[in-house]
Amino acid sequence: MSEKRRDSKNRVLQNGESQRPDGRYQYKYINPYGKPKFAYSWKLVSTDKLPAGKRDCISLRDKIKQIQKDLDDGIDTIGKKMTVCQLYAKYIRQRGNVKRGTKKGRKALMDLLSADKLGATAIENVKLSDAKEWALRMQEKEVAYSSISNYKRSLKAAFYLAVQDDCLRKNPFDFQISEVLNDDTEPKEPLSPEQEKELLDFIQEDTVYQKYYDEIVILLETGLRISELSGLTDTDLDFVNRSVKIDHQLLRSTEDGYYIETPKTDNGVRQIPMTAAACEAFKRVLKNRKSAKPIIIDGYAHFLFLNQNGLPKVAANYDAMFQCLVKKYNKCHKEPLPKVMTPHTMRHTFCTKKANAGMNPKALQYIMGHANIVMTLNYYAHATFNSAKAEMDRLDAGMDTAA
Numbered sequence: 001m002s003e004k005r006r007d008s009k010n011r012v013l014q015n016g017e018s019q020r021p022d023g024r025y026q027y028k029y030i031n032p033y034g035k036p037k038f039a040y041s042w043k044l045v046s047t048d049k050l051p052a053g054k055r056d057c058i059s060l061r062d063k064i065k066q067i068q069k070d071l072d073d074g075i076d077t078i079g080k081k082m083t084v085c086q087l088y089a090k091y092i093r094q095r096g097n098v099k100r101g102t103k104k105g106r107k108a109l110m111d112l113l114s115a116d117k118l119g120a121t122a123i124e125n126v127k128l129s130d131a132k133e134w135a136l137r138m139q140e141k142e143v144a145y146s147s148i149s150n151y152k153r154s155l156k157a158a159f160y161l162a163v164q165d166d167c168l169r170k171n172p173f174d175f176q177i178s179e180v181l182n183d184d185t186e187p188k189e190p191l192s193p194e195q196e197k198e199l200l201d202f203i204q205e206d207t208v209y210q211k212y213y214d215e216i217v218i219l220l221e222t223g224l225r226i227s228e229l230s231g232l233t234d235t236d237l238d239f240v241n242r243s244v245k246i247d248h249q250l251l252r253s254t255e256d257g258y259y260i261e262t263p264k265t266d267n268g269v270r271q272i273p274m275t276a277a278a279c280e281a282f283k284r285v286l287k288n289r290k291s292a293k294p295i296i297i298d299g300y301a302h303f304l305f306l307n308q309n310g311l312p313k314v315a316a317n318y319d320a321m322f323q324c325l326v327k328k329y330n331k332c333h334k335e336p337l338p339k340v341m342t343p344h345t346m347r348h349t350f351c352t353k354k355a356n357a358g359m360n361p362k363a364l365q366y367i368m369g370h371a372n373i374v375m376t377l378n379y380y381a382h383a384t385f386n387s388a389k390a391e392m393d394r395l396d397a398g399m400d401t402a403a
Contacts, residue, residue, distance in 0.1 A: 007044060017044075017060065023051060025060040029067060031078060039063045079167035080124035084155075085113050087123050091158035099261055100253065109151045112138065123162055131155070131172040132180045145185050149177045189338040190349040196220065199337065202329055209325055214281040214288075215305060215318075219343060221278035223350035223368055226315045226343040227251055228263065234302045237282055242274040244282075246369065248300065252314040260298035268369035318343045348379075355379040358391070 005013045008023065018026045027039045041060040042051055050056055070080075082090075092106050113119035118126070118134045131152075138148045156173035163171055191199065203209045203216060219229060222244060231250035238245065247269045252258045263269055274282070285304055293310040295301065303312040322342055330336040338345060347368075354364050355376075365376040 009044075011044065016064075019044075027060055027064050027067070029071075031071075039067060073166075073169070079162070079165055081122050082167070083120050084123060084126060085110065085119040087162055088113060088155065088158045091154075091161050094161075100251070100256065100259070104253075105150065106154070108147075109154060112141075112143070112151070123159070123168060126159075126172045128170075128172045128175060132175065135177060135180050139181055145177075145181060145183050148181065152177050186340050188340045188345065188348060190352040191338070191345065193353070195335070195337060196349060196353075198333065199329065202333075203325070206328070209321075209328070212321060212325075214285050216346065217281040218278055218285075219346035220350055221275045221281070222272050223347050223354075224272070225249065225264065225268075225347060225369075226318050227261075228268075229343075230303070230305060230312060230314050230318075231260065231300070232304045233300055234286070234304070237286075237304075239274075239279065239283075242279055244272045244274060244278075246270050246272060250297065250300075250303070250312055250314060252316070258295075258297045258312065258314075260300055263369060265369060265371040267365070267371055270366060270369050272367055315343065351376070351379045358394075 005018070007013055007019045007025070013019065016028050018028070020026055023042070025041050025044050029037055029039070031037045039060065041057050041063060042048075042054045043057065043059040045061050046059040048059065088110060092110075098106075116134065116137060118130065121130070135148055135152060138151070139145070143151075152173060156171060159168065159171045159173050162168045200213070200217065200220075203213045215229070218224070219226075222229075224244075224246070227249035228246050231248050232244070236245045236247075246263060248260050249263055249268075250258065250260060282304075289304065290306055290310060295303075295311065297312070305313045307313050307317060319342060322345075326337050326341045351364065351368055354367075355361075361373060361376050361380070364379075365373050368376060370376045
């Protein structure tokens with residue numbers, strides 16, 4: 001019978017354990033891919049004293065327990081060693097068919113991870129508290145709450161991939177961001193009916209901004225996203241059936257210049273009915289349109305809304321215009337416009353107005369191009385007994401009339 005192997009303290013070493021000449025303990029095992037792997041520690045058990053000058057570490061026997069548990073559970077002991085940056089890179093590589101805006105957001109998150117200690121951390125060492133601390137650090141860097149929320153959602157999806165691949169048991173990003181951060185986002189308010197009327201009256205009379213009157217009327221009457229408005233061409237208008245075809249949007253970036261993309265969501269492809277006001281505004285736009293430069297963008301030409309150089313307007317043009325418009329309007333009106341006033345405020349106003357008027361939610365969802373009904377329902381006023389009773393009375397009256 002062979003003599004049992006022992007360490008320098010005369011303790012029996014178990015299968016796979018050994019002690020190196022420098023006193024460090026070693027454990028050899030075979031990973032799921034059939035490759036030999038090694039684990040090391042200066043302590044055999046947790047009660048051992050650490051050799052002088054050595055950094056504290058987990059004992060070899062504790063490491064062996066974890067390794068064996070991972071092997072028994074089918075955890076990928078190699079995959080869990082990848083860093084957070086490596087995991088996120090793997091995640092986005094497998095989801096490559098995305099819009100340019102999404103790619104920019106991904107690069108921004110990767111840059112933040114690369115500059116933060118979390119990015120270089122092995123995913124097996126990321127705990128729930130680490131994920132929450134990361135969110136707090138992002139807020140300290142003055143990253144917007146909405147951006148942190150979106151980034152956290154992306155990291156949750158990436159770590160879910162690691163769980164699915166048996167690299168991890170739990171997802172450290174599976175928490176509500178509101179548990180950690182206060183939402184300091186300025187609330188986006190729609191225009192009241194009175195504000196809408198006063199704004200349109202002001203624009204119509206102002207010598208500087210009256211040229212934007214029709215564009216703002218169209219936004220208020222259609223609920224279009226500003227990139228959808230920018231992308232409109234002659235062929236998108238059907239005055240016979242009084243409809244506007246939405247199947248693309250126009251954007252511009254510093255890197256790529258002008259480019260066309262499909263709408264934000266699959267539901268974004270739609271036809272929007274023209275109101276009488278929208279119809280008249282579109283006709284005036286066509287009548288007053290300046291001569292456009294011969295430009296074709298990804299197969300699209302004859303854009304409706306042009307800047308002073310004869311080129312198509314994009315979101316940045318409208319954002320700048322709205323900022324100056326709001327300042328001038330507020331100087332001569334007692335009741336100021338909402339603090340957050342952008343082209344999107346017009347879309348918000350349209351949806352709120354139609355919801356408060358009692359439009360069928362599914363019809364409104366279609367017009368807005370919302371991906372799901374929940375987004376649309378958020379625009380409807382909170383129900384009360386009186387509002388519910390009034391709605392039931394309205395429906396009953398309609399049924400009685402039909403009978």
